Structure formats: C-alpha cells, structure tokens
Amino acid sequence: MPQQVEVEKQVITNAELVEVDTAPVPEGGARLAVESFSVTANNVTYAVVGDGFGYWNFFPASDGKGSEKGIVPMWGHARVIEDNGSGLDVGERVYGYLPMATHLDIVPGKVTPHGFIDAAEHRQPMSPVYNQYSRLAADPEHDPGREGERMIFGPLFKTGFLIEYFLRGEEWFGAQRMILTSASSKTAMGLASVARQNSPGIRRIGLTSAGNVEFVEKTGLYDEVLSYDAAGSLPAEPSVSVDFAGNAALLATIHRQLGDALKYSCLVGATHIEERGNGGMGGEEGLPGPKPILFFAPDHAVAMFKELGPEEAGKRVAAAWHGFLADVGDTVSIERHSGLSAARDQFVKMAGGDIDPASGIVIEP
Numbered sequence: 001m002p003q004q005v006e007v008e009k010q011v012i013t014n015a016e017l018v019e020v021d022t023a024p025v026p027e028g029g030a031r032l033a034v035e036s037f038s039v040t041a042n043n044v045t046y047a048v049v050g051d052g053f054g055y056w057n058f059f060p061a062s063d064g065k066g067s068e069k070g071i072v073p074m075w076g077h078a079r080v081i082e083d084n085g086s087g088l089d090v091g092e093r094v095y096g097y098l099p100m101a102t103h104l105d106i107v108p109g110k111v112t113p114h115g116f117i118d119a120a121e122h123r124q125p126m127s128p129v130y131n132q133y134s135r136l137a138a139d140p141e142h143d144p145g146r147e148g149e150r151m152i153f154g155p156l157f158k159t160g161f162l163i164e165y166f167l168r169g170e171e172w173f174g175a176q177r178m179i180l181t182s183a184s185s186k187t188a189m190g191l192a193s194v195a196r197q198n199s200p201g202i203r204r205i206g207l208t209s210a211g212n213v214e215f216v217e218k219t220g221l222y223d224e225v226l227s228y229d230a231a232g233s234l235p236a237e238p239s240v241s242v243d244f245a246g247n248a249a250l251l252a253t254i255h256r257q258l259g260d261a262l263k264y265s266c267l268v269g270a271t272h273i274e275e276r277g278n279g280g281m282g283g284e285e286g287l288p289g290p291k292p293i294l295f296f297a298p299d300h301a302v303a304m305f306k307e308l309g310p311e312e313a314g315k316r317v318a319a320a321w322h323g324f325l326a327d328v329g330d331t332v333s334i335e336r337h338s339g340l341s342a343a344r345d346q347f348v349k350m351a352g353g354d355i356d357p358a359s360g361i362v363i364e365p
Contacts, residue, residue: 003365004101005344006061006069012047013351015344020062025105030086032094032104037076038151039346039361041185041244042159043100045268047072047351048246053296054126059099071099072347073130074363075155077147078104087111088135095142095150096133100343102365106133113138127298141318148334149325152360153186160190161320162300163266167240168199173263175240176203179254182244183208183216183225184357186332187268191242192221193324205239207231207250215357219331236261243292244268255287262289335359 001019008014025031047070050056056070063069076098080088086108088094094115098104109119117131124131136142141150167173178195180188183206192204206222207230208215216225226234231253238261241254246267255262305313337346343363350361 002101002103003340004059004062004071004099005340005347007047007072007100007347009047009050009056009068009070012044012072013348015348017341017344018062022103022105025082025084026107027084028086029084029105029107030080030088031082032078032098032106033081034098034102034104034365035077035079035093036147036151036362036364037074037098037100037343038148039074039343039350039363040152040156041182041350042156042187043072043074043347044351045246049294057126058097058123058130059101059104060122071101074098074100074343076151076363077136088116093136094133095136095139097130100340100347102340108133115139127302129298129301146325148336148360148362151362152332152334153190153324153328154321156185156187157190157193157321157324158301158317159187159268159295159297160192161194161317162297162304163191163242163268163295164194164198165304166295166300167264167266170264172199172202173240175238175263176201177205177237177239178202179205179207179234179239179241180222180244181207181228181242181247181250181254183222184212185244186360188242188244189219189221189328190324192219193327194320196221196327197320197323205234207245212357215331219328221327232257234258238263240264240266242266242268242295251292252287255289259288265290265292267292267294332358332360334362336362336364338364340365 002022003017003019005015006018046055058073059071061067061069077095079093080090083090088108106118107120108116110117115134182188195202195204204222206216206225207228210227213225213227234257236258239258240263243251346361
C-alpha cells in the first residue's frame with residue numbers, strides 16, 4: 001500500500017509514516033512511483049517557511065489542505081507506472097519535485113519530449129519552477145552515473161548560483177567580502193564555488209561550527225574559515241552576509257559587529273532550527289546595518305531566465321555546475337538508505353541539527 005511521511009507543521013521533528021488509499025488515475029492523469037530522493041537542509045527550510053511560501057500546499061496530507069500536518073517536498077527521480085492519456089510513457093523515468101512518499105499522482109501538461117508540468121489545480125498558485133519535470137530520456141542534464149549528485153546538490157547549487165548572480169548584478173552592494181554562515185551546508189558550498197568562478201575579487205569567509213571547521217577548510221572553497229564563536233571578531237570591512245543557518249543570535253552578532261560596514265544581509269535557510277528563534281528568518285528588530293532580506297530563489301530564477309533567455313541562462317548554469325562538481329570532488333560521499341521509514345528518520349535528524357556535512361543522504365523508498 002502507498003505510504004507517505006506526514007510532518008507536524010509547527011513541530012517538524014514530529015513525523016509519522018502513514019498508509020494511504022489510491023483512487024483510479026483520472027483521464028489525462030498519470031501515477032508515478034518514487035524511486036529516489038535526497039534529504040538535505042533545503043528540505044528543512046521548506047518545512048520551516050512552509051506556511052509563508054506555500055511549500056505545504058504542493059503535497060497535502062491525507063486529511064487534506066489546511067491540515068496541521070503536511071508532506072515535505074523533495075527533489076528526486078520517479079517512474080511512470082500508470083498513464084491515462086496524459087502523453088507520458090509507462091516505464092519512463094522523470095526528475096523533479098516529489099513528496100516524501102512512495103507515489104505521486106499528477107496531471108501532466110505542456111508535455112514535450114524534454115519535460116512537462118504538473119497542471120494539477122492545487123499546484124498552480126505556487127511558483128512554476130516547482131511544477132516542472134524533466135523526462136530523463138531526453139534530458140541533457142541527466143547523467144546516469146551522477147543521479148545522486150544531482151538530487152543532493154542540484155537544487156541547492158542553483159540557489160547558490162542565483163544568489164551570486166543577484167549580488168554580482170548589484171555590484172555586491174559595494175562590498176569586498178562575503179560572509180557565509182553554515183558554510184558546510186551544500187547551498188553555501190554552491191554559492192562559494194560560483195563566487196570563486198564568477199566573482200574572484202570577492203573574499204569568501206565561511207562561518208561554521210567548531211566541529212565542522214576542518215571539513216569546510218578541506219573543501220578549498222573559502223578564503224578563510226572561522227568557527228561561530230569567532231564571529232564577534234570579524235573586521236568591520238565592507239561586506240555582505242548570506243545567512244543559511246537561521247540562528248538569530250549569530251545573525252545579531254554579525255550585524256552588531258559590522259554595523260554600517262554590512263552592506264547587505266541575505267537570509268536563505270534555517271539549518272539551525274533549534275536556535276532559530278523568533279528572529280531567525282526575519283532578523284531581530286533594531287539590528288544595526290541593513291534589514292535582513294529573505295532570498296526566494298524561484299522569483300530570482302524567473303527574473304534571470306527573463307533577462308538572459310532560457311538558452312543563455314542554461315549555458316551559464318551548466319558551466320558553473322560542472323565547475324562546482326570539480327570543486328566538491330570527493331568532499332561529500334553519498335549515503336543511501338532504503339525504505340520510507342528511513343526518509344522519516346533522516347529528515348528528523350536533519351531538522352534536529354544532526355547533520356554530517358561529509359554525507360549526502362539519498363533515500364530509495
């Protein structure tokens with residue numbers, strides 16, 4: 001019987017495995033069997049900011065939209081197991097936005113040899129970026145030998161790419177230095193790699209926990225790596241900060257230490273959920289320096305593709321992606337787990353801050 005992991009929206013470390021019934025696939029619809037997906041800090045962010053950005057609305061819980069529980073979105077691969085005139089082929093494989101579940105029913109629209117969207121009515125109010133799926137048989141980004149890397153790094157890397165593209169477009173707000181919190185996170189690593197490639201004049205400072213300093217240094221992505229307790233000694237030089245940690249106290253320390261030298265404060269994620277506090281994603285009132293601004297990657301993706309055009313944007317992302325894969329090398333090993341219960345357990349560990357930066361988690365339901 002199909003299963004899904006349902007998470008309490010207000011206490012996301014409370015998650016349970018639920019069995020669900022399936023209805024016949026409607027005309028024009030298709031059913032996917034989820035083959036694999038990654039579990040990263042990105043998924044924790046989806047849950048933390050889910051109500052504000054509609055992430056809970058993609059895959060409603062078994063008792064429907066508006067429930068106190070929800071299903072956290074994942075990125076991964078699936079196989080078409082039933083089709084009722086949608087234009088997809090039974091047996092073909094796809095890549096895209098999936099629930100933490102064993103199955104997903106979709107309504108394919110705008111079907112081309114390369115991909116399609118899920119045109120299900122309840123998904124249309126959200127960003128179209130999340131409704132697009134690639135058909136792997138004709139997907140130029142697909143590499144059968146790097147499926148794990150694509151799931152683990154792909155969405156996070158693209159967020160990092162978009163942050164660098166935005167900051168560079170703003171001439172880094174006059175800063176000469178970028179401070180990245182949670183420097184061991186995969187999104188931070190992606191941003192650091194792209195900045196090294198495209199903005200080599202910007203000095204990259206990584207902040208991380210004391211236990212992760214050695215790992216972050218070994219990546220070679222940062223000009224300097226500091227533990228969090230050293231944040232209070234940062235020189236007051238023109239800087240931008242990119243906060244992936246969601247730690248309100250750390251963010252306050254950076255603002256107070258740099259003051260007017262902090263030219264832009266960018267909020268991206270919440271890897272330190274237990275320390276996030278009321279100001280962790282939006283910043284505390286009255287902080288010195290600029291008001292922290294939450295970075296919503298889908299809006300920036302739409303803007304970039306509009307500015308550059310799909311072909312040029314795709315070329316730039318692909319070039320930076322290959323550079324990133326060369327950068328990360330063997331710094332992260334892929335750890336595979338079988339069964340949806342493993343997905344629940346790994347997500348709860350991730351949400352609780354129990355993250356091994358040297359491991360990339362892949363679940364095969």
